Amino acid sequence: MAGDHRVVFVVFDGMKMLDLAGPAEVFAEANLFGARYALRRVSPSGKPVLTSTGMELPVDGTAEDGPGAGPDTVIVVGGDVLATHPVPPELITTIQSFRPRARRMVSICTGSFALAAAGVLAGRRATTHWRHARLLACAHPDVHVQPDALFVEDDGVFTSAGVSAGIDLALALVEQDHGPDLARDVARGLVMFMQRPGGQSQFSAPLEAKPPRTPTLRRIVDLIAAQPALDHTVSTLARRVAVSPRHLARLFATELNTTPAKYVEQVRLDHAKVLLAAGHGVAETARVAGFGSAETMRRTFTARLGISPSQYRTRFATTGPGRQKPGNDR
Template sequence: MPETRDVVFVVFDGVKMLDVTGPAEVFAEARTLGAGYTLRYVSVSGGPVRTSIGALLPAGPVTDLCDAGDIDTLVVPGGDDLVGLPVPSGLVEAVRLLRPRARRLVSICTGSFVLAAAGALDGRRATTHWRHAPLLDRAYPDVRVERDALFVEDDGVLTSAGVSAGIDLALALVERDHGPDLAREVARGLVMFMQRPGGQSQFSAPLALRAPRVPALRAVVDLVSAQPALEHTATSLAAAAGVTPRHLARLFQAELGTSPARFVEDTRLDHAKRLLDAGHGVAEAARGAGFGSPETMRRRFVARLGVSPSRYRARFSATGPGDRSG
């Protein structure tokens, strides 16, 4: 008989359904191949919860686990109400109660906010959905947020990026528990990547910046955003702002937390992604975004996004039910 590993999901009203069912299906698929996973769902109320899609998810009480032995993997899924609002105290206490019983602690997507509120991420590296990573960074300064990672492990605490990244993390746990051969069979059965290429930056939306307060900086930001293909240098940007290059660098750091060169590169990457999304070729996108050559753009894509422009285009530009066999 395989070793039994008890996987417990802490669920709540508004929990993101795929944050639960995605990882659960990975463990369940592994079970059909001989892995000894058991799956349980508990809630603070001790009864069913209504998920993000309106379906009810049966769940037992958290307190029952206190007399039921150790937990192998404690999973805290995400939910929209965990961001921008105080994390429910009952949910935080449930994690604090169950955490000492678990061999490893896992969060999916915005479930990282629950772990952070419970103090489980203090002094640790962690990630979350790219859209909410800046808020996690600001709200919990003791957490070292890695914004591009699909998932992060730090001393038995594992956090994943948005939604489907929880499936990637669950597969990685299966590989760790039972080896790459079984994990590969799970991936094949679920028609998924064994290891998804690139980080979550490739999925992020274009830069969303508040308008700078300083008019000189606003003029530079507007210029680069409107015409990323121009040859923007520290000298030319400073001249457009009417300040010295050193002063412009201080303005960028103070208001935007970046450098002029990094802002130009980020803007060009965003513009190139939009051109590729719209179906433009790699060479055309490189020219339009100001990279100078397709090879320069390729190096930037690989360094920042973990994928080449052509692979990014293949992944995101096509829509519809056409043949994807190639």
């Protein structure tokens, strides 16, 4: 219909259902408040696709089908297959056919791999699921990957982090189209944040570094992981393995691409996240994880994750109604 904002979802075999369903619900909710989003699904072949859940998803045709005018927004959904296998040539062709016709190009989660393969992200800032951010940066060095962002806009090209971050991005698109008041109505209707605080780091798994090759460094990182609350200054660590602080710092830089202090802080942060998710109090967690004080831990959480320890525990300790235990929180 004339006046509609045409949104096209590009889907493929192995796609994640939530990468489509989440943003689509945001647009559908926006229509209840006066927006006019017209949603279509296309696949490279025009045939139904098999989603990651095993469900078959019907589509409305191919990129060449539909209204004569080009779409306003093209959204490429994600799927684990995009990060584990080469992007299919027919999917790349579909994206490239939309590029000159669409006002906005969008990817959800690992859909960024498809946009990158199609050349859409060359020279641009972008993000993807935290688990695959390093791979995206290695596979496409011309893309400036922002690993902690929930979503990124760069001159009309939008990319989002994993799964539910696609819902955050869709809400941002609604706000761009219709202003904050309508977007706020949508957020209230869907019981979601207008702007979720923090970045992807608050959701990521504990440190996933490869074991060091050097036996000396391996002993040190094993000790830090086993007893994060010990005194782990660089001079103390160096004395434990009978090397100079400068040599130890060189080992950390060469093999782990970090400093001893930053590595220790990351390990303590990872321990604290696990403890808080298990329901431990902030003061107890700060002591056991090696931060020394709740205030020091709070500063680290705020700087690294964008939220406080108590906020982290509230979000991740339980999905039940009694989310907070009484205790030492700040």
